[in-house]
Amino acid sequence: MNYTASITRNRTAFDDPQNDFLVINNLVKSFTNPEGRETVILDDISLTIGEKEYISVIGHSGCGKSTLLKIIAGLDRPTSGRVTLEGKEIRKPGAERMMVFQNYALLPWLTVKDNIRLAVDQVFKSASRADKISSINQHLAMVNLTEAADKYPDEISGGMKQRVGIARALITRPKMLLMDEPFGALDALTKRKLQAQVLKIWESHRQAVMMITHDVDEAIYMSDRIILLTNGPQAKIGQIIKVPFAHPRDRHAIQASKEYAEIRNQALDFLERYQ
Ligand SMILES: Nc1ncnc2c1ncn2[C@@H]1O[C@H](COP(=O)(O)OP(=O)(O)OP(=O)(O)O)[C@@H](O)[C@H]1O
Numbered sequence: 001m002n003y004t005a006s007i008t009r010n011r012t013a014f015d016d017p018q019n020d021f022l023v024i025n026n027l028v029k030s031f032t033n034p035e036g037r038e039t040v041i042l043d044d045i046s047l048t049i050g051e052k053e054y055i056s057v058i059g060h061s062g063c064g065k066s067t068l069l070k071i072i073a074g075l076d077r078p079t080s081g082r083v084t085l086e087g088k089e090i091r092k093p094g095a096e097r098m099m100v101f102q103n104y105a106l107l108p109w110l111t112v113k114d115n116i117r118l119a120v121d122q123v124f125k126s127a128s129r130a131d132k133i134s135s136i137n138q139h140l141a142m143v144n145l146t147e148a149a150d151k152y153p154d155e156i157s158g159g160m161k162q163r164v165g166i167a168r169a170l171i172t173r174p175k176m177l178l179m180d181e182p183f184g185a186l187d188a189l190t191k192r193k194l195q196a197q198v199l200k201i202w203e204s205h206r207q208a209v210m211m212i213t214h215d216v217d218e219a220i221y222m223s224d225r226i227i228l229l230t231n232g233p234q235a236k237i238g239q240i241i242k243v244p245f246a247h248p249r250d251r252h253a254i255q256a257s258k259e260y261a262e263i264r265n266q267a268l269d270f271l272e273r274y275q
Contacts, residue, residue, distance in 0.1 A: 021051035021208055022072065022176065027081035029067055041067055043234040045081070047227065051175065052206035056219035058267065059229030060274060065212045069178050072210060073099050085176065095123045098169035102181040104161040106153040106168075112160075113140065113149040116168045123172040139167040142201060159190035166198060176208040183218065195222060196251070203248045216267045219243075220260060221251055226267060231274045239270050 027045040030038045041064040049055055057065050070076040072083055074093040083090045085097070098119075106115050113136060120132050127135075140146050143163040148156050153164070162182060169177055182198070183191045199222050202209060213219050219226045220243055230238040241263055245254045254260050 020048050021053075021086060022049040022210075023082075023084045024048070024068075024072075025082045025084070027068075027071065027078045027083060029064065029071065029076075030079045040079075040234045041232055042078075043236050045237060047237065049208055049210065050224075051208050053225065054202060054209040054223045055211070055225050055227060056223040057210060057212050057227045057229065058214065058216065058219055058271070059235060060231050060271065061214075063229045063232040063235040065229060066180055069099075069180055069210060069212055072176075073097055073178050095172055096175040098172055098174035098177055100162075100165045100169045100177065100179040100182045102184045104153070104158075104165050106161055106164055108153050111150050111152055112145060112156065112164050115153070115164055116140070116171055119168045119172050135171060139171045142170070143167045143197065157190070159186050159194055162186065162194060163197075166194075166201075170201065170205070174207065176210070177202075179209065179211040181212050181214065184214070191218075192251075198222070199247075199249065216264055216271075217255075219267070220263055221249065221254065226263075228267065228270045238274065239266070241266055 024045055024047045027042060028040060029042040030040045032038045045068065057068065059065050067076065071078055072090060074090050074097065077091070090097075107118070110118065116136050116139060117132065120127070120135060124132065124135075137146070137149075140149055143166055145160060145163055145167065148160055153161055156164075162185075166182070183194055186194060195218055202222075209223075211219075211223065216226075224243055226241040226243065227237055228239040228241065229235045243263060244259060245257075
């Protein structure tokens, strides 16, 4: 395999040659505390994401990663700057952007199947009952949950709950998947299995992904670019690392390469510098 690592610093919007599917332009986000003092959390973030690109965002706790994701989801608004998806400004949540949360966010009184059905009913209001059932079954199978379809969330493991969250997000065919530490609450083995499963699904149905993670190996294994944020307040994009490995990826093959160690060290050095 011919890997060529290219590592760039301080790239800004429009630098990416892919396309301008999601464009974050000079985004600033501040919060005002109860005494009326304003703190700038995210400071002048500019970034362009391609429509089939998998992006990871890494940064120390509290730097503003979830805030950035929430703004893209339309759950919060920037203080200044703009975020556009296919040229349209994001002002509120929409079915073309789906979130996967770290703590699953399933409805405990609904079965696995019905948690997924809820998303289908909200997005595909006019689809026939037969089509909905067939799509739900297909997505349950995709994340290996067919056997658990009629169980309730408190009857299944954390890894299974996260697979329900992923199936629920994927079934609506969003153009962009927003994942906030999706594997953060899982044990090491379940985490590896689910990372591989999600990557395999993404490799066969590519869409734009922004995933927040604290795990450098996860970011390298899964993503096309890694966005490193400096510490808050006033966090900025400190560095962007392009991951040069082609998809589909084999974790062991890429980990054995010289480029993997190089990228890993770059990311860890950055995080150490901003401790
Ligand atoms: N609604 C809010 N009002 C006031 N301050 C907020 C609000 N939401 C977030 N913050 C502050 O903004 C900063 C960034 O928070 P955010 O949750 O985005 O960080 P994060 O990088 O995702 O952290 P972590 O890695 O720990 O999840 C924190 O200091 C947080 O206290």
